[in-house]
Amino acid sequence: DTGVSQDPRHKITKRGQNVTFRCDPISEHNRLYWYRQTLGQGPEFLTYFQNEAQLEKSRLLSDRFSAERPKGSFSTLEIQRTEQGDSAMYLCASSFVGGRLVQETQYFGPGTRLLVL
Amino acid sequence: KQEVTQIPAALSVPEGENLVLNCSFTDSAIYNLQWFRQDPGKGLTSLLLIQSSQREQTSGRLNASLDKSSGRSTLYIAASQPGDSATYLCAVTNNYGQNFVFGPGTRLSVLP
Numbered sequence: 001d002t003g004v005s006q007d008p009r010h011k012i013t014k015r016g017q018n019v020t021f022r023c024d025p026i027s028e029h030n031r032l033y034w035y036r037q038t039l040g041q042g043p044e045f046l047t048y049f050q051n052e053a054q055l056e057k058s059r060l061l062s063d064r065f066s067a068e069r070p071k072g073s074f075s076t077l078e079i080q081r082t083e084q085g086d087s088a089m090y091l092c093a094s095s096f097v098g099g100r101l102v103q104e105t106q107y108f109g110p111g112t113r114l115l116v117l
Numbered sequence: 118k119q120e121v122t123q124i125p126a127a128l129s130v131p132e133g134e135n136l137v138l139n140c141s142f143t144d145s146a147i148y149n150l151q152w153f154r155q156d157p158g159k160g161l162t163s164l165l166l167i168q169s170s171q172r173e174q175t176s177g178r179l180n181a182s183l184d185k186s187s188g189r190s191t192l193y194i195a196a197s198q199p200g201d202s203a204t205y206l207c208a209v210t211n212n213y214g215q216n217f218v219f220g221p222g223t224r225l226s227v228l229p
Contacts, residue, residue, distance in 0.1 A: 004160075033216060042121070042206050042219030043161070056216065091160055105151070106217065108161040 002026075004109035006092050012115045013082055020078045021112045025094030032075050033106060034067055035091040036060065043091050049075060050097070082116045089113050119144045121209060121220035129226040130197055138192040138223045140207035145188050147209040152181050152192050155204045155222070164205075165192070197227045 005024045013019050025032050030051050035043035046065070047057045051072040061067075064082075069075040079086055089111045095104035120143045130136055140150070149168050153161040165174045165181040167190070173182040180193040190207055204224045208217035 035217075040221065042208070042221050043217070045216040045218070048216055058216075093161075105163050105166050107163065108153075110160040113158070 004092055004094050004107050006090075006109040006112050008112055009110060010113050010115075012117065014117050015082060015084060017082055018078065018080045019082055019114065020076055021090055021092075021114075022074060022076050023092030023094075023109060024074045025092070026096075026107055027073075029094035029096045029107075030072070031095045031097055031104065032069055033093040033095075034075070034077050035093065037089040037091055037111070038087075046077075079114075082114075084116050087114055087116045119147075119209060119211060119218045121207060121218050123205075123207060123220040123223050125223060126221070127224040127226075129228060131228050132197060132199060134197050134227075135193070135195050136197055136225070138194070138205050138207075138225070140190040140192070140220055142188045142190075142209050142218075144211065145185050147185060147211055150181075150183055150190050150207060150209045151217070152179075152190075153206045153208065155206060157204075161206065194225075197225075199227045199229045201225060201227050 007022045033048040034046040037043040045058050046061050047067050049069040064080045067077045091111045092109045093106040095106045122141045124139045151166045152164040155161050167174050167183045178195040183190045204222040206222045208219040
């Protein structure tokens with residue numbers, strides 16, 4: 001178990017550019033979550049997957065944002081036409097839910113810090 | 118809509134003190150509540166998870182309690198150490214734990 005990893009750890013981009021982040025969950029985890037965190041605030045839920053299916057999306061996830069988890073393992077979060085307001089820490093988490101076990105502990109990655117100039 | 122608040126926003130204590138962090142939530146129909154620790158610029162580390170049917174959980178010097186009917190949880194840290202300095206976040210899940218709603222956190226500084 002190597003934990004949840006995210007890449008890159010830091011990204012600086014100019015307004016209007018597209019960026020893509022990657023998350024590799026703990027290998028046996030079937031749920032994967034994306035959150036966004038701004039300075040001094042708690043993380044805000046963006047979306048989550050169970051295996052490859054995207055089951056819920058927050059209203060925070062505008063049409064410039066898209067997330068995929070094509071094979072039910074790693075996930076990517078793409079932001080198109082970035083805006084300065086997109087600057088934040090993007091956190092990924094994973095968990096396992098199976099059988100009668102609904103309760104879950106989410107394990108978080110170190111995050112990708114995005115700065116849009 | 119579920120809202121989570123945490124008091125105080127920041128706390129500074131001398132090493133060795135016992136302390137209590139507070140978390141409140143507006144919708145008592147939660148599935149579970151979790152306390153996390155976040156070090157500056159880092160991701161979150163899970164500390165304790167309390168199921169809605171439970172009243173408390175303990176891990177080492179940490180004890181978390183849950184009063185679901187009043188919408189409150191407390192995190193008690195015994196014999197605080199400088200290494201406990203971090204931001205502590207509480208989060209609740211509704212609807213079978215699909216996603217967390219986080220509080221803004223309490224920033225703790227333990228002075229040597």
